[in-house]
């Protein structure tokens with residue numbers, strides 16, 4: 001195909017905002033003008049307030065336009081947008097948009113740029129280099145490299161990835177597995193989805209490197225059913241990778257075999273917890289397993305299993321291609337490398353922002369996020385999903401770092417940052433946390449199963465003014481019981497949003513007078 005190249009996202013966020021309508025409007029409008037053009041479906045760059053964002057390849061580089069609706073297509077063509085012509089929606093070089101320019105894109109370097117279906121386009125943009133190096137180095141040295149990079153799990157717990165891999169490597173077993181956790185249940189998070197829809201080969205390459213490193217020949221990607229486009233993209237990418245001998249027997253001419261299968265979840269938050277996910281993968285009702293045994297010793301079907309989040313695995317190709325030190329040079333403290341921060345909720349610039357650990361929460365919300373979308377003052381920010389604490393402005397100097405957040409009673413988790421303005425009712429948010437837990441509890445342990453229902457009742461009493469002091473003491477005691485007596489972090493972490501709301505926003509519970 002000759003003629004101009006038009007890049008248009010096929011990403012759930014962009015699709016929801018009308019990118020398929022633009023896709024349908026383009027051929028007719030191009031034909032009317034006798035223009036032949038190639039339309040390439042990419043992922044999203046992650047600047048959602050500008051989606052659908054179209055990019056055109058020009059001799060001077062890419063030029064972006066957005067947000068484009070189907071009825072803008074005619075005027076864009078009239079303005080000569082195929083050669084980068086002027087138009088009110090012209091954004092110029094996308095890489096120069098401040099939100100993108102100031103990022104450090106390692107894991108998301110190709111997202112929104114490459115043809116998500118093409119093994120060769122992936123290669124042309126630096127793909128498969130990490131795999132080649134891992135094959136050349138062999139298992140021990142590859143695990144060593146991942147350990148030295150300082151990569152820690154991006155799914156929530158922040159456990160060192162290399163140490164997990166080393167445990168599986170040194171555990172004997174006739175069959176080992178790699179399981180990718182793509183359940184992505186945290187509120188305000190979408191990084192896993194963006195990678196699967198925009199650069200699926202990065203995940204496939206990361207899982208293959210994991211397989212070769214620990215001696216696993218089979219991998220599963222557990223994707224939430226709410227992600228039909230991601231499921232479709234991953235299925236196509238796996239088929240294409242097999243055809244190109246990047247999956248299957250004798251990968252890339254080596255002696256290693258590794259293949260992948262997609263499994264679809266059924267809509268339970270708790271199935272993102274790694275052992276409940278194993279039950280679900282085995283065809284059982286997703287219920288949390290007691291540890292030990294660790295999944296690394298006895299995981300899927302009782303075999304040694306690596307379980308990692310999408311972003312943890314998708315970070316590995318960059319590490320292997322560029323070296324552990326290059327990755328470890330980014331970050332602060334024990335949080336090395338970059339984190340894809342996902343800005344959501346009531347925030348002006350909603351999107352994905354990959355950066356080295358260490359920015360303060362204030363910089364993320366005020367400078368990068370641009371404050372609230374409503375224009376009202378920011379009152380609270382929940383970081384780390386539904387089990388993360390609510391931070392008031394007084395804590396905005398906290399650096400985005402796993403230990404620094406934990407020291408303030410918070411959670412970096414999967415990097416979701418959900419912003420609320422001054423109309424938020426924090427007692428209602430605390431009640432919601434308990435209610436969420438009661439609905440999503442797997443039911444295995446009492447503090448979570450029963451405690452969350454009692455929690456809703458006690459919060460209702462506090463708000464109504466029913467023996468407030470006594471009920472606050474009861475809620476505090478209940479939260480302590482849930483924190484220390486729950487089997488997993490669902491029941492164990494719900495106290496964080498509840499107690500942070502109570503501590504930082506007591507006026508919403510009627511405990512102190514509201515400021516006039």
Ligand SMILES: Cc1cc2nc3c(=O)[nH]c(=O)nc-3n(C[C@H](O)[C@H](O)[C@H](O)COP(=O)(O)O)c2cc1C
Nearest residue numbers: 153154155181183184185272273274308309312489
């Ligand atoms: C209730 C609950 C839900 C979770 N949901 C997810 C999830 O959706 N995705 C994820 O990667 N990890 C989730 N986790 C964390 C996993 O249990 C596990 O730590 C992670 O998948 C390990 O991968 P990582 O080391 O690469 O982070 C959840 C944990 C709990 C307790």
Ligand code: SF4
Nearest residue numbers: 442444445448488491
């Ligand atoms: S804390 Fe809740 S979700 Fe976790 S094991 Fe106990 S009952 Fe299940």
